[in-house]
Amino acid sequence: MNVTATEIDLGLGVLDHQLVDREGRNCGNVDDLELVGLDADEPEVAEILCGGNAWRSRGFFGRLAAALSGNATHVPWSEVAEVSSVVRLKRTEPELRLGRGDDRAAKLIDWIPGS
Amino acid sequence: MRSPAAVHHTGVIAPKAVVLASALLLVAGCGGKSTLGPKALQQEATGLQSLAAEGGILAGDAAHGRSTSVFLRVHAQYLTKAAQASASTLAAGGPAATSLANLATNVARDLEGLSHSGSDRAQQRRLAAALARDAARAGKLGKSA
Amino acid sequence: MKQFLQIALGILSAIGGFVDIGDLVFNTQAGATFGFELMWVVVIGVVGIIVYSEMCGRVAAISKRPVFDLVRERVGFSAGLGTLIASEIVNLLTCAAEVGGIAIALQLLSGLPYRYLIVLAVVGLLVLSWTLPFVWIERLFGYVGLCLLVLVVAAIKTHPSWGHVAHGFVPSVPSGNRLVYFYFVVGLLGAALTPYEVYFYSSGAVEDRWSAKDLRMNKVTAIIGYSLGALLSFALMVIAAQIFLPKGIDPQFLGTPALGVEAVLGRIGLILAIVGILFAVGGAAIETSFSGAYNLAQFFGWQWGKKERPSKAPRFALSWIAIFILAALIVMTGYDPVKITEYSVIFSVVALPLTFLPILLVANDPVYMGRYRNSRLSNVLGIAYFVLILAIAASAIPLMILTNGGKG
Numbered sequence: 001m002n003v004t005a006t007e008i009d010l011g012l013g014v015l016d017h018q019l020v021d022r023e024g025r026n027c028g029n030v031d032d033l034e035l036v037g038l039d040a041d042e043p044e045v046a047e048i049l050c051g052g053n054a055w056r057s058r059g060f061f062g063r064l065a066a067a068l069s070g071n072a073t074h075v076p077w078s079e080v081a082e083v084s085s086v087v088r089l090k091r092t093e094p095e096l097r098l099g100r101g102d103d104r105a106a107k108l109i110d111w112i113p114g115s
Numbered sequence: 116m117r118s119p120a121a122v123h124h125t126g127v128i129a130p131k132a133v134v135l136a137s138a139l140l141l142v143a144g145c146g147g148k149s150t151l152g153p154k155a156l157q158q159e160a161t162g163l164q165s166l167a168a169e170g171g172i173l174a175g176d177a178a179h180g181r182s183t184s185v186f187l188r189v190h191a192q193y194l195t196k197a198a199q200a201s202a203s204t205l206a207a208g209g210p211a212a213t214s215l216a217n218l219a220t221n222v223a224r225d226l227e228g229l230s231h232s233g234s235d236r237a238q239q240r241r242l243a244a245a246l247a248r249d250a251a252r253a254g255k256l257g258k259s260a
Numbered sequence: 261m262k263q264f265l266q267i268a269l270g271i272l273s274a275i276g277g278f279v280d281i282g283d284l285v286f287n288t289q290a291g292a293t294f295g296f297e298l299m300w301v302v303v304i305g306v307v308g309i310i311v312y313s314e315m316c317g318r319v320a321a322i323s324k325r326p327v328f329d330l331v332r333e334r335v336g337f338s339a340g341l342g343t344l345i346a347s348e349i350v351n352l353l354t355c356a357a358e359v360g361g362i363a364i365a366l367q368l369l370s371g372l373p374y375r376y377l378i379v380l381a382v383v384g385l386l387v388l389s390w391t392l393p394f395v396w397i398e399r400l401f402g403y404v405g406l407c408l409l410v411l412v413v414a415a416i417k418t419h420p421s422w423g424h425v426a427h428g429f430v431p432s433v434p435s436g437n438r439l440v441y442f443y444f445v446v447g448l449l450g451a452a453l454t455p456y457e458v459y460f461y462s463s464g465a466v467e468d469r470w471s472a473k474d475l476r477m478n479k480v481t482a483i484i485g486y487s488l489g490a491l492l493s494f495a496l497m498v499i500a501a502q503i504f505l506p507k508g509i510d511p512q513f514l515g516t517p518a519l520g521v522e523a524v525l526g527r528i529g530l531i532l533a534i535v536g537i538l539f540a541v542g543g544a545a546i547e548t549s550f551s552g553a554y555n556l557a558q559f560f561g562w563q564w565g566k567k568e569r570p571s572k573a574p575r576f577a578l579s580w581i582a583i584f585i586l587a588a589l590i591v592m593t594g595y596d597p598v599k600i601t602e603y604s605v606i607f608s609v610v611a612l613p614l615t616f617l618p619i620l621l622v623a624n625d626p627v628y629m630g631r632y633r634n635s636r637l638s639n640v641l642g643i644a645y646f647v648l649i650l651a652i653a654a655s656a657i658p659l660m661i662l663t664n665g666g667k668g
Contacts, residue, residue: 016332016340018325018561029332029561050561059338061345085323085628102563105574109581114390115571158667161508168507169516172523181526185371186534190515197512254508 018086019050019075019098027098030087031055031072048075048087050098073098150209153260159201159212160257163219166198167250170226174243177229178236191230198223215256222249274485279408279492280544281361281514282354282451282605284537285598287493288511288520289666290444291500294436296420296428299494301445303429305452306490308648310482311641312616315623315634316458317478320465323628327462327619328558330628334618343614344559350611351456351552353604355583356590358545359385360597364514365538369531375592381542382588386581389546394464394566401543407536411495411517414524414533418502425498437668443659444666446652447602450609452493453649456551458615463554467565472632499524510667512598549587553579602665609656612649620646 019028031054034047054072055062075089075096082088093099109115151159173190176182202223205216225245232238290298316327323330328347332340362385363377370377388397434441470478499520504511511517518537522530550566556579557564563573570577591597620642623634634642660666 016337018329026557026561026563029559031337055337059336061338061341065341085325099563102574105578106571109570109574109577112390112570115569115577162510164508165510165512169504169509169519172503172507172509173519176519176522176526182522182530183527186368186515186518186522186530189368189371190513190519193513193515250507 021093027093045077156260164253171246178239195226278489279540286447286451287496288500291497292504295501299428301448302493313482316462320462321470322632328555346611350608355548355587357601359587360591361541404539407532410532414521415495415498443663450605455615459551460547549580549583552583
């Protein structure tokens with residue numbers, strides 16, 4: 001299944017799937033989707049929401065997790081290269097402002113020899 | 116000489132003091148000596164039999180040079196602590212627990228002696244026999260609980 | 261020749277890594293309480309872990325995705341997060357029990373104070389996990405864990421009635437308290453079907469970039485390795501049945517199985533047993549900690565992998581470091597590791613359906629698996645085990661309460 005196909009099962013084929021950047025690096029999950037044109041005949045996915053308060057629409061535990069997190073990262077759907085068992089993106093993680101948690105975490109262990 | 120206010124104060128306090136003292140006594144009674152029922156006594160007896168029997172195997176192995184001094188000391192200490200805990204529980208367990216409580220104290224003492232026995236083979240042989248007797252006695256007391 | 265060697269090494273590693281503190285505790289207690297009557301449960305448990313490990317390995321090799329990655333996709337965010345929380349609690353408790361077990365084993369060898377040895381254990385695990393590649397961690401702990409084969413020697417030397425032992429492989433009406441019997445059935449199955457092993461195995465398969473050509477090796481290693489590893493469980497039960505049951509000994513300490521070996525084989529047997537326990541439990545501690553880190557990283561979509569430099573997967577690295585430290589803090593409270601083990605095994609049984617259902621679903625999914633989806637045999641076994649898992653998950657906590665943790 002690739003992104004140019006006209007039909008993608010958003011529930012089974014995209015939501016909660018792994019996001020992978022151009023270099024093959026994991027950069028979060030598809031935590032929520034921003035849809036537009038719901039009133040029209042053909043709704044479209046405008047954005048992928050990743051992390052942070054994207055979880056607030058995902059049930060009780062989602063709301064709990066969202067309350068403890070910051071803002072979600074928004075990835076325009078146009079950045080998606082391919083939808084297969086993972087969602088592959090066209091650009092790298094830093095270019096899309098994803099994986100900021102790793103940047104912060106790296107500072108805690110960078111000083112250890114062998115890191 | 117107490118002032119009239121103090122007399123009045125004492126007259127008001129006295130019933131409260133009785134209530135407070137009664138409450139304290141009640142609480143002390145709840146947290147203090149309580150009788151262990153037959154099932155609890157049986158479980159304690161089974162536990163003691165187990166500890167004594169295990170100590171007996173350890174003592175026998177040590178007496179024949181089949182253990183290491185470190186393992187003997189450390190494992191016997193674990194058994195000792197468990198026996199001491201049992202002895203404390205039984206000491207507070209009421210009149211029906213007296214025999215078991217005394218036995219638990221003996222077992223704890225024998226196990227502690229074992230943990231300090233080092234390479235004294237003669238003592239280890241004596242303790243092996245003593246612990247075997249303790250285990251048998253715990254078994255009998257458990258059946259009669 | 262190279263593949264034969266690889267398989268042989270994998271099998272050796274599986275044998276040495278088969279036993280963890282849960283197996284040590286439950287198999288010894290089962291033997292000391294019911295003699296040989298529960299041997300058949302170990303067989304059921306081992307077949308179950310073979311069935312699910314084979315499925316996990318196949319899913320990892322074909323879909324290139326580890327198990328926990330697929331949990332969220334299959335059951336959704338909220339249920340997936342619930343599964344994650346349950347898994348992390350169980351992983352943490354299990355890791356704490358293993359760390360405590362390492363400290364006790366070190367104490368039985370050295371005589372040094374227990375609390376210092378907890379710190380030493382955790383520092384040692386952190387250093388080894390940080391510096392050694394996985395293949396060397398597996399080899400070190402797996403091969404030295406083979407010292408536990410002394411259990412098999414000791415069991416044989418107790419000269420059991422082999423007829424009675426054989427009888428234990430046939431389920432029969434329990435001779436003692438039935439509730440306690442079923443508590444041990446649940447505990448033994450829980451000790452064999454550990455979720456952390458499954459998560460760790462599938463993540464390792466993805467890290468090692470398994471493909472379809474590795475499937476046969478996966479099957480052979482799983483079947484032979486776990487089957488031979490089960491010998492250790494049988495041996496623990498036989499020793500307990502022969503040495504502890506006749507004297508009414510209720511094994512409550514980690515040194516007790518070692519005492520059983522000492523009684524038969526003397527000082528050398530004792531030392532081999534303790535060293536074997538130390539490395540088997542040490543390997544399990546590393547597996548549990550990494551399993552917890554894998555689950556977190558895979559659920560939230562972080563970069564993960566032991567093969568990555570820590571700075572390239574920092575949240576993953578911090579996760580396993582944090583799990584080791586939290587585990588040490590739990591054990592430092594003074595709570596008995598054997599008691600923690602009993603709770604962790606029973607709670608992991610409760611969480612088992614959430615682990616195995618996604619594996620079963622994905623292993624059957626043609627989108628992920630193509631022509632490598634489950635065969636009829638795999639499905640029959642997989643579904644049968646899932647029904648069993650549901651039954652033991654429902655009964656685990658009631659049995660623990662009703663039997664006072666197996667005491668009756």
